[in-house]
Amino acid sequence: ETGVTQTPRHLVMGMTNKKSLKCEQHLGHNAMYWYKQSAKKPLELMFVYSLEERVENNSVPSRFSPECPNSSHLFLHLHTLQPEDSALYLCASSQERPPHEQFFGPGTRLTVL
Amino acid sequence: ELKVEQNPLFLSMQEGKNYTIYCNYSTTSDRLYWYRQDPGKSLESLFVLLSNGAVKQEGRLMASLDTKARLSTLHITAAVHDLSATYFCAVRGDTPLVFGKGTRLSVIA
Numbered sequence: 369e370t371g372v373t374q375t376p377r378h379l380v381m382g383m384t385n386k387k388s389l390k391c392e393q394h395l396g397h398n399a400m401y402w403y404k405q406s407a408k409k410p411l412e413l414m415f416v417y418s419l420e421e422r423v424e425n426n427s428v429p430s431r432f433s434p435e436c437p438n439s440s441h442l443f444l445h446l447h448t449l450q451p452e453d454s455a456l457y458l459c460a461s462s463q464e465r466p467p468h469e470q471f472f473g474p475g476t477r478l479t480v481l
Numbered sequence: 482e483l484k485v486e487q488n489p490l491f492l493s494m495q496e497g498k499n500y501t502i503y504c505n506y507s508t509t510s511d512r513l514y515w516y517r518q519d520p521g522k523s524l525e526s527l528f529v530l531l532s533n534g535a536v537k538q539e540g541r542l543m544a545s546l547d548t549k550a551r552l553s554t555l556h557i558t559a560a561v562h563d564l565s566a567t568y569f570c571a572v573r574g575d576t577p578l579v580f581g582k583g584t585r586l587s588v589i590a
Contacts, residue, residue: 399577401577410582410583411583413576416577424576466512467512467531468512468578470514470526470578471526472516472523472524472525473523474522474523475523
């Protein structure tokens, strides 16, 4: 039990679908992150939220839309995705003070048909 | 821009042998992290290194940090099959963590 949960664990969607990924952390952290992990690239940071405000968006396409309603919950809304978006999406959380150690959720394996 | 390089990217080693994974980074930082990932699983935090000369050990794994050389090492002692996994180093600079590509370790009998 890492203290960070993600749902669903697996998701298959068509390119015209709209779906959302959910992340919840039970560690009392105040920063949350979305990462993309695919076979072709190293772990890529997508979004960072600190104290519920988005502080970094690493040039992610607009078909990915994050939402952070409070410090414990993080969503990633997906629409009109492409097959190359198929990947493992990992959520992480940390404190916004040293040591900034990030704890990861189990991930959502996304397949876009 | 902070860049993190690990080597080797693939490592096959025999049980009982010792080996070292290297992590180099391009800009000044004194915060380095090691993670382990099993196939199909998430990342598990192994070590947090927060100062020059920091050394941490857990079982057969030992990590160290040399901030002047911008180098961290993960040393494996007397490898066992259970250590087979992908190991990532990550460095915190002005932005949140930048990860290396990972070292895929296979321990064979």
